[in-house]
Amino acid sequence: MKDFRYIDNIASLKLDRDACIGCGMCATVCPHRIFEIQDNKADILDFNACMECGACALNCPTDAISVTPGVGCASYIITVWLSKLTGKKVDSACC
Secondary structure, eight states: OTTOOOSTTOOOOEEOTTTOOOOOHHHHHOTTOOEEEETTEEEESOGGGOOOOOHHHHHOTTOOEEOOTTSHHHHHHHHHHHHHHHOSOOOOOOO
16 A cells, blocks of 8 residues: 555554564554564554554554544545545544
8 A cells, every 4th residue: 555645644653662572463454554573573664554443553462552543534534435425414624
């Protein structure tokens, strides 16, 4: 998803490398493959590709990752898609 972007520098994603044990769950479950394990720790390769789905945080055994699903750009894009699918105006605010 290298070319897929939301609004730059808006995601709520945070990684505490000190708490990371390098299990690789974040890299496995992330739909946009923004994580990579380097030197037995997770690294965020592409912060701006984060859609804030929360899969990484939910699967991190040490709570080294935090993200607030449903805020920021992911929420806005989902709201726009729903509006187009249903034909109804959906109240939305972004960022």
